[in-house]
Amino acid sequence: MFFSTRLPKSLEPNQFTKILEEKRATGAKILDLTQANPTTAGFAFGPAFPISPADEPAKGYEPSAQGLLATREAIGEYYLNNNHGRIDSDDLLLTASTSEAYSFLLKLLTDPGDEILIPAPSYPLFDFLATLENVRPSRYMLREDTAGHWRIDFTSLEGEISRLTRAIVVVNPNNPTGSYMTADELQRLSALCLTHDLALIVDEVFLDYKNPGSSATPISAIAGNTALTFTMSGLSKVLALPQVKLSWIHVNGPEPQKTMAKQRLEFIADTYLSVNSMIQHAAGALFSCQEGVQREILARIRTNETLLQSQTGLTPALREGGWYAILNLPETIGDEQCCLDLLRESAVLVHPGFFYDFVENNRIVVSLITPEEDFRLGLLLLQDYFNSQHRI
Ligand SMILES: Cc1ncc(COP(=O)(O)O)c(C=O)c1O
Incomplete structure (x- = not known):
């Protein structure tokens, strides 16, 4: 073989990425509840950073x-x-x-x-x-x-x-x-x-x-x-x-x-x-800038976590810190199926627990720094999905 065995055998996108790309190609708005890139999550602190590219190279x-x-x-x-x-x-x-x-x-x-x-x-x-x-x-x-x-x-x-x-x-x-x-x-x-x-x-x-x-x-x-x-x-x-x-x-x-x-x-x-x-x-x-940045991020996390607790019937796992929340699914729904359904049917992106090697297959993971409006709308669709599963 020409290339190193250190690399994955296949670099084909996984099923989630394929569906995501298909959806995006149709112009659908994806409610991405896994957004963890702080530079695109609508925080105010970005422009205030004291870097002056004009004079730094002179050093x-x-x-x-x-x-x-x-x-x-x-x-x-x-x-x-x-x-x-x-x-x-x-x-x-x-x-x-x-x-x-x-x-x-x-x-x-x-x-x-x-x-x-x-x-x-x-x-x-x-x-x-x-x-x-x-x-x-x-x-x-x-x-x-x-x-x-x-x-x-x-x-x-x-x-x-x-x-x-x-x-x-x-x-x-x-x-x-x-x-x-x-x-x-x-x-x-x-x-x-x-x-x-x-x-x-x-x-x-x-x-x-x-x-x-x-x-x-x-x-x-x-x-x-x-x-x-x-x-x-x-x-x-x-x-x-x-x-x-x-x-x-x-x-x-x-x-x-x-x-x-x-x-x-x-x-x-x-x-x-x-x-x-x-x-x-x-x-x-x-x-x-640390204090201002972290204050804004922690406020976003608090708002989203409060929404999570009040807006879904799901119990988030205990969280001591960090940017993520783990949701425990009802016993009847597996993580992979739930995430694929949500993406296909409601254009909501959440991560299945198996991405993180949970042994149980009833966990999904969301990012608590997701912009608040996306998070709120995504949770509503998540709740609709669970209600529909209960009726089946
Ligand atoms: C636990 C952990 N370590 C490291 C990183 C990546 O850090 P860096 O961007 O400095 O490579 C991440 C990114 O999400 C992370 O979750």
């Missing part, structure tokens, strides 16, 4: 594998200002995106054929991020406890550890379950990593978006130093700026692994030097 090019010190210091301030903890800017390395951070970490930690443990349900991109690095993703389960909190199933996690496992990935809070990693989970994960010689990779892009109605206590993994711990985040969610392409990896853990990891990450980053200098210079000013 010149100072190639730095780790990233400019002033930018790393601005990120350190972000952690302090948000009560996430204190970091040393020397423990940070900049990347162009969180996805790139994953690829750097897999280059650092794995050889072809190795395995990483990823949560299920969780972020659908993991399969691609892993296989593009020739690594096999192996899933451990999150389960709802009796109070409805999604927690790590340590029996399933330990059962998946093999001699090929190199790292455990945690998303804090997880997408789409919105569950924060607890202090106890961090401690147990670190202990497991130490015992089995694994690294801990924690993705905290949604850390700031706590549900004010939840009693969860967000904790960042930056303080985790028992095992080699990599904590990632970036401006795509912190400032709702996916287009500026600035993320970071924080490294912590016992010596000499910590220093060795930092040196090797710098070597990888130096090979690409992918982070735009203009954005690095602008980062300090950009962070000054």
Whole structure:
């Protein structure tokens, strides 16, 4: 075969994309309840960002594998200002995106054929991020406890550890379950990593978006130093700026692994030097917009979640944070059928739970940053659909 086996065998669009394209071709308005791109979701904050493209290039090019010190210091301030903890800017390395951070970490930690443990349900991109690095993703389960909190199933996690496992990935809070990693989970994960010689990779892009109605206590993994711990985040969610392409990896853990990891990450980053200098210079000013941006996003989430609770007969799962809601379907309707019906018949787009590897087939996922009017109209159609199913 001509092309790498790292790539999917077929790049054909899936059934959902095909129906979506057919609908769009007819000029139909799609009520997309999965909208997660903050730049097209009708927020007011966009134009206020203090980037001046006209004069930034004049600052010149100072190639730095780790990233400019002033930018790393601005990120350190972000952690302090948000009560996430204190970091040393020397423990940070900049990347162009969180996805790139994953690829750097897999280059650092794995050889072809190795395995990483990823949560299920969780972020659908993991399969691609892993296989593009020739690594096999192996899933451990999150389960709802009796109070409805999604927690790590340590029996399933330990059962998946093999001699090929190199790292455990945690998303804090997880997408789409919105569950924060607890202090106890961090401690147990670190202990497991130490015992089995694994690294801990924690993705905290949604850390700031706590549900004010939840009693969860967000904790960042930056303080985790028992095992080699990599904590990632970036401006795509912190400032709702996916287009500026600035993320970071924080490294912590016992010596000499910590220093060795930092040196090797710098070597990888130096090979690409992918982070735009203009954005690095602008980062300090950009962070000054954080409060306004996050306030507006949290207000949108609150409005949509209130609608969800008042306008549908469906019970959303408990949500500690993040941008997504999980809806539990009536037992009689499967997620795939429900999503295909809604798209075909009502032009409403919602995600089936299987996109996120839910084991149950009665979950659908919506984005709570969807523009409010689309969300309201979409929920009405969703309710009509469920009423019609009841009558059958
Ligand atoms: C859990 C999680 N991590 C990372 C990302 C992507 O971040 P970036 O745009 O910085 O690659 C997303 C995007 O939705 C996400 O949900």
